[in-house]
Amino acid sequence: MDIETRARRHAALGDPVRLSLIDDLSTSDRSPSELSKRHAVPSNLLAHHLDVLEQAGLIGRFVSSGDARRRYVTLLHRALAELTSPAPLPSGPVLFVCTHNSARSQIAAAIWSKTTGSPTSSAGTHPASAVHPGAKAAAARAGLDLSGATPRSIEAVDFEPAIVITVCDRAHEELDPEDTWWHWSTPDPVIDGSPEAFDNALASLQDRIDALENIR
Numbered sequence: 001m002d003i004e005t006r007a008r009r010h011a012a013l014g015d016p017v018r019l020s021l022i023d024d025l026s027t028s029d030r031s032p033s034e035l036s037k038r039h040a041v042p043s044n045l046l047a048h049h050l051d052v053l054e055q056a057g058l059i060g061r062f063v064s065s066g067d068a069r070r071r072y073v074t075l076l077h078r079a080l081a082e083l084t085s086p087a088p089l090p091s092g093p094v095l096f097v098c099t100h101n102s103a104r105s106q107i108a109a110a111i112w113s114k115t116t117g118s119p120t121s122s123a124g125t126h127p128a129s130a131v132h133p134g135a136k137a138a139a140a141r142a143g144l145d146l147s148g149a150t151p152r153s154i155e156a157v158d159f160e161p162a163i164v165i166t167v168c169d170r171a172h173e174e175l176d177p178e179d180t181w182w183h184w185s186t187p188d189p190v191i192d193g194s195p196e197a198f199d200n201a202l203a204s205l206q207d208r209i210d211a212l213e214n215i216r
Contacts, residue, residue, distance in 0.1 A: 005057065009083055012056035017041060018049050025059065025075035032071060089212060092162030093119040097171050101151035102128040103135040103198065104167040104186050108205045110144040115209050121159070125171045127151035132190055138198035142206070167205065184208055 013019050020039055024030060030038070036046045050073060053059045058079045064070040094112055098105040101124025109122040131149045139146040154175075165182045166172040172183045186204055189197035 009056045012052050018053055029072045029074045090162035095161035095164045096122040097154055097166045098124055098168035099126055099171045100124050100128040102132045103190055104201055106131050106146055106149050107135055107202050108167050111206050111209050123152050123154040123157050125154055125174055127153050134198040138202045142202055
C-alpha cells in the first residue's frame, strides 16, 4: 500500500459522519436508506459521503441478490488494516530481552509462542536467579505457563534470532541495539509489585502481539 493511498483513506475518515458510517458498517452491511435513517443524514449528503469512502477504497456497494432495486454498502475490512504500514513479521525465532529476564521478557515469549505458534525465547542483560512470582501468577491467570521458565543471560543465547525485541527501556539503552531490532517500552511491573501491575504489563504485550497477528 503506497503512502498516497493511505493518506487518502485517512483523509476520508477525517469527517465525523464518515467515521460513524465506518463504525456502523464494521458489524453489518447496510442499505443507503438504513444508513440515512440511522445517522440522520439526508440522502443527497449521504451519497456524497459514500462516494468519498468508495473512492478511497474503504467501502463497496453491491446490488441485492433478493430485490435488484436495493443496494447494500459493505466495509472493506482489509482496507482498514492497510491504513498503517506493517513491519514485516519475522520468519524465524524471536528473542525477547529485558534486564532481569524475570518478568516482561518471559511473559512476552510465552504470549508470542501461544499466539503465533512460532519459536521464541527470552534473555536478560543482568538475569535474576528466578522468574518473579508475580509474573508466574499473571501468566497463570492468562492461561500461560511459566512454571519451568528460568532466567538466562543474553550472552548465553546459542541461536541467531530472526529479530530481537527489547521490552525494557533499561536493556534497550544499555545494549545499543541494531537498527533491525524492535523496542516495546513496557513499564517494569516488579517495581510496583502488585498483581495489577503484572496484569497490565501482560495485557500491553498481548495487545502488541495481537496487533501484529491482525495485519498478517
